[in-house]
Amino acid sequence: MQPAYWDPMPTARRLTESTSHLRASMFKGVWEERNWRNVPGPFYAGETDSMAIGRLDAPDHICYDDDHGGGFGGVFVFRQPTDEGQVFDVLCGASLDLYEGYHWDGDDRWTVESVRDWWADRGRVREWAVAIAADWGADTHPHWGYNNDPQFLGHYHDAAQGHRDFIAHIDNGLEAYLRGYLFWLDQRREPRPGEALPRL
Template structure:
């Protein structure tokens, strides 16, 4: 999948474990606090000392892709990538889904700290959005993505989506 003007050097083996399965992911990025404004519905950063970015919601339309690409281009290490479709498999998506509790626990641990310590309401809002997505429509999005990985096309309304 090509995205005009986007050159990411992130390596799959370095991706942040918080990335949601899909084509875009963050790996070995720079401090991401300044990029949250570019794609607040899609990108967050972790709470590690190096504050690396990750994609918590994959873009599903052209406007969202543009936001993610713009944020990725601003990363001075160009540590984002968009070759996730070459690496994710249906079993790996299922494994990620089974381990989602780790992300929920991370969010619960970090949210009070970010709310109190960082004074960054955008980051705290992003964490709340990730938590809501994790507990809501992400399951359906991952089922659609698993179908796409298996069939390399979108499902018709009559087709059954794979289970997670």
């Protein structure tokens, strides 16, 4: 049975100490520069340039934005890891960022109030995700200029799938995760089976 909240940080620290291409020093993202689409949790992306390859390692956790015009901009974490394999995927995805713009100190940054504020404003991010999934999931994009080249379609279609997965997560699963995360932020321990969780 999946716990209400599982702390991924001990696994993340262990992996950065034992895996050659993963290291704690790659987490240099700045909280104040974080992408507003990041879901609350320990991992987030700030100013990044992953060349839109982060999803190669973590398609269930990383999405791309369009903040730099019609093409790919930065990245954000749309689903936090909930087991050891997912932590490894997120770390591998983060390791591809040229700016080392991810960070894993969200537990020290998020508060119960700010998580509730993010959730209350989830309609904004969901509306954005619906629109970009429709755009990037299409087969023709005349406003993209050179990116309208058919060789890029598969990449854009994969990115659109990530946005659809994000929408599905907002609609089913994220609320339960965030209630467990609120417990963690307040108590600094994982909830025991049957313990009441805070409401969003």
